[in-house]
Amino acid sequence: MSQTAYQTVLAIFTRIYRYEHLLALAGWDQAAMMPAGGNDARGAAMAELGVLVHNTLTDPLLAVAMTAAAGEYLTDAEQVSLREMKRQWELANLLPASLVEAKTLAGSHCSHQWRTQRANNDWDGFLANFREVVRLSREEAQLLSEQTGLSPYEALMNKYEPGMTCAELDRIFGDVKQWLPGLIQQAMAKQAQETLIPAQGPFAIAAQRELGLEVMKLLGFDFDGGRLDVSHHPFCGGVPEDVRITTRYTEDDFTQSMMGIVHETGHARYEQNLPRDTVHLPVGRARSMAIHESQSLSFEMQLGRSPAFLALIQPLVQQYFGAQAAFSADNLAKIYTRVKPDYIRVDADELTYPAHVILRYEIERALINGEIEADDIPALWDEKMQAYLGVDTKDNFKNGCMQDIHWTDGSFGYFPSYTLGAMYAAQYFAMIRKLHPDLDQQIAAGNLAPIFDWLKANIWTQASRWDTGELIVRATGEALNPVYFKQHLEQRYLA
Amino acid sequence: MSQTAYQTVLAIFTRIYRYEHLLALAGWDQAAMMPAGGNDARGAAMAELGVLVHNTLTDPLLAVAMTAAAGEYLTDAEQVSLREMKRQWELANLLPASLVEAKTLAGSHCSHQWRTQRANNDWDGFLANFREVVRLSREEAQLLSEQTGLSPYEALMNKYEPGMTCAELDRIFGDVKQWLPGLIQQAMAKQAQETLIPAQGPFAIAAQRELGLEVMKLLGFDFDGGRLDVSHHPFCGGVPEDVRITTRYTEDDFTQSMMGIVHETGHARYEQNLPRDTVHLPVGRARSMAIHESQSLSFEMQLGRSPAFLALIQPLVQQYFGAQAAFSADNLAKIYTRVKPDYIRVDADELTYPAHVILRYEIERALINGEIEADDIPALWDEKMQAYLGVDTKDNFKNGCMQDIHWTDGSFGYFPSYTLGAMYAAQYFAMIRKLHPDLDQQIAAGNLAPIFDWLKANIWTQASRWDTGELIVRATGEALNPVYFKQHLEQRYLA
Missing domain, CATH: 1.10.1370.30 (Neurolysin; domain 3)
Structure with missing residues (x-):
């Protein structure tokens, strides 16, 4: 028996989810682990997979399948799921590719120059x-x-x-x-x-990290499905099954790194x-x-x-x-x-x-x-x-x-x-x-x-x-x- | 002017290279960083991209393009490049998918059971x-x-x-x-x-790591394009632009971790x-x-x-x-x-x-x-x-x-x-x-x-x-x- 349009759509969004897993990991690594010399190759690899995700979402066959799925008998939960797939689909499809590209280019140029212009x-x-x-x-x-x-x-x-x-x-x-x-x-x-x-500092970085891990434990962070690392701008990344939070440390102040960890742990527990x-x-x-x-x-x-x-x-x-x-x-x-x-x-x-x-x-x-x-x-x-x-x-x-x-x-x-x-x-x-x-x-x-x-x-x-x-x-x-x-x-x- | 068959083939192998960048990163992370709970999602994501690479290599249009490229005027360097693309292509195309799948399944089953059977x-x-x-x-x-x-x-x-x-x-x-x-x-x-x-030990792990980094420096490892981390089985992974080597430490012996680092640095400098x-x-x-x-x-x-x-x-x-x-x-x-x-x-x-x-x-x-x-x-x-x-x-x-x-x-x-x-x-x-x-x-x-x-x-x-x-x-x-x-x-x- 062939699968329904809804099942076909599900399979495509599942595939996108898996690609996005790798994009999320690559983004976390770029911010928390990657040496500077790896940046060009990383950028090219992430852009390539980004294009693939975009092409998958804008494939006209997907639009047809989503319309067909909307006409099928669906449970309430399936209708809600389709509504949210539609939202992700619209974000990728409502704009012409030429505008998206022009804005990405102008934004990336402006953003890059801004770093020195602001200084x-x-x-x-x-x-x-x-x-x-x-x-x-x-x-x-x-x-x-x-x-x-x-x-x-x-x-x-x-x-x-x-x-x-x-x-x-x-x-x-x-x-x-x-x-x-x-x-x-x-x-x-x-x-x-x-x-x-x-x-009164200094506060040893290793001790700040240990304290941070203790606080994360207290806050219920699941270490079997996540990590704490360091990045210049703290963030919560990774994927729901493996959440990667970061903080930054300075020796003269532990209060910021600690509360930053509390903040990111909130994001993490949601995920x-x-x-x-x-x-x-x-x-x-x-x-x-x-x-x-x-x-x-x-x-x-x-x-x-x-x-x-x-x-x-x-x-x-x-x-x-x-x-x-x-x-x-x-x-x-x-x-x-x-x-x-x-x-x-x-x-x-x-x-x-x-x-x-x-x-x-x-x-x-x-x-x-x-x-x-x-x-x-x-x-x-x-x-x-x-x-x-x-x-x-x-x-x-x-x-x-x-x-x-x-x-x-x-x-x-x-x-x-x-x-x-x-x-x-x-x-x-x-x-x-x-x-x-x-x-x-x-x-x-x-x-x-x-x-x-x-x-x-x-x-x-x-x-x-x-x-x-x-x-x-x-x-x-x-x-x-x-x-x-x-x-x-x-x-x-x-x- | 449209591109030659050779240029088309190059573009496809470049795309594969970028996908493989993300696979290499995901594999390194799995061994060196990932918490156990992330494994199922990681496995599914890597398999999905692996399938994409395989499908790209076994696309009949690629075979046609490679044959056409071989008939075009190519420089010596291009002929050599095509020869090596052909080798990668053959590894993916000489076997029927059914046999590859059967062997992967049997191998993964046997390998998984072996871990306990060996013990x-x-x-x-x-x-x-x-x-x-x-x-x-x-x-x-x-x-x-x-x-x-x-x-x-x-x-x-x-x-x-x-x-x-x-x-x-x-x-x-x-x-x-x-x-x-x-x-x-x-x-x-x-x-x-x-x-x-x-x-006579013990030898503090932090000191072993510092010594290892010193030895890597002596051996010419480029830290702008690579890292040293820890994994259960030491390996050299990542991509040529960002080489990730690992070692493992035990407090009672520094000689193994140090020589392991020397070994992996040899792999790394090649890459x-x-x-x-x-x-x-x-x-x-x-x-x-x-x-x-x-x-x-x-x-x-x-x-x-x-x-x-x-x-x-x-x-x-x-x-x-x-x-x-x-x-x-x-x-x-x-x-x-x-x-x-x-x-x-x-x-x-x-x-x-x-x-x-x-x-x-x-x-x-x-x-x-x-x-x-x-x-x-x-x-x-x-x-x-x-x-x-x-x-x-x-x-x-x-x-x-x-x-x-x-x-x-x-x-x-x-x-x-x-x-x-x-x-x-x-x-x-x-x-x-x-x-x-x-x-x-x-x-x-x-x-x-x-x-x-x-x-x-x-x-x-x-x-x-x-x-x-x-x-x-x-x-x-x-x-x-x-x-x-x-x-x-x-x-x-x-x-």
């Missing part, structure tokens, strides 16, 4: 390349908009956050903008009265707990970038920087680095919640971070929708940094609008995921605390199961079965609500 | 699976023999040692059998008069110095398994275990492990040349190793040519071990005929490469010593350039341009001649 604070040099990236990104947004019915900016955001709309974002971020600046001021005023004892029976299909993958970030931020912000967790791991810190006044649970909590408005997003604290994201969202949306031009960005950046954080970035392009890699290659629509993730995480924990009013005592006593069990049941094992909105309602009983984020921040920074 | 000394259990492996290997040999005009055993050996014949091997190994047993006896008698001081302009084509690859082994054995046996080299690195050994009487250059040389006939090939010393190989060659050739059956192996093994090494293996299958993995999956024809490699290495060094009569003084003084320059010019950069016979004549002025091997052994073990 030289060379906005004009950057602008010369960046205008073309903006032009092609607008063209992409326009084409996607026409085919999806979304606005141009939404159509780009849809690649990372399927289902999220600008109306929803404006409602949420508009709310945050009402209370965030005041909250930052209050928190800073409070912290000005407090004494923080800095930890490690995706449902194994569909892990080879789009429906079995992580739901979206914001949901992924909500896992790392559940681990880092909700759990990792909480006084209860820091009390739990404080003995480990002393075990590896000896006793210091700085290592009291109370002082560690101060270190990990210090608020300081500053230039750089990736170094920002929990409280000022959303201001960085909202600023970028407002600027990139206006840019893609054609309300401003690339040339207008510095003035707008400075104006918003002054308004939201009181920071002056005039003529300071390198620490201002040139600081992030995202725009350089045209990854517009990505930034909102970071703060959406922080908000989802706050909403999860409000729910978990309602179910476990004694959560902090449990954490301090080393019982993290209430958290992991809830995340596993409500997020990890759900993968891409529901769209994001439904996933959140099913998990927490309501749609994304920024009030939980606000309550969390007030509780942590003002109480 | 249990279970020859009968092994035989039940092994008979089928032999049957399919004979079928393979017969089919290859009919298409190549070689004898059945030669046709299998041809996969690893293209061009080598049984007549040639019989001539060479026949000569060795004349003098080797006597030489072993004389060396043992001489060593019985000498005092060897064992090195790192293949001509970069053809590295993506079969003509730019290493010539054969024996020539590859001749590089690792040039480094390990000719250079690494020589008194001059041990005098050179003796200060490094002291630097990492402190001073010991055992670390005199003279005593290190004794440690690294100790002769002791024993059961296990992989643990054998330089002098008894060829006996292990010749025994296997004689048995596997008789088996493939149908002169004996699988059931006859143990008796024959015991008889030959007694004759060549005076070792009794009666009923000791696990340390006798069940010790190697090669036969379990039907890799008949591979064993001769090991000893051919040792002989080529001896012949190279006879030539290098003729050009540099003061070679030992140069080595002791740290000038290894005479060796590396000669190997680079005569072997590494020649890749697969010549067949093995011509490569050796061009490099040394004559065909493979076992007299150099004999002279080397006499000089080292009797002088």
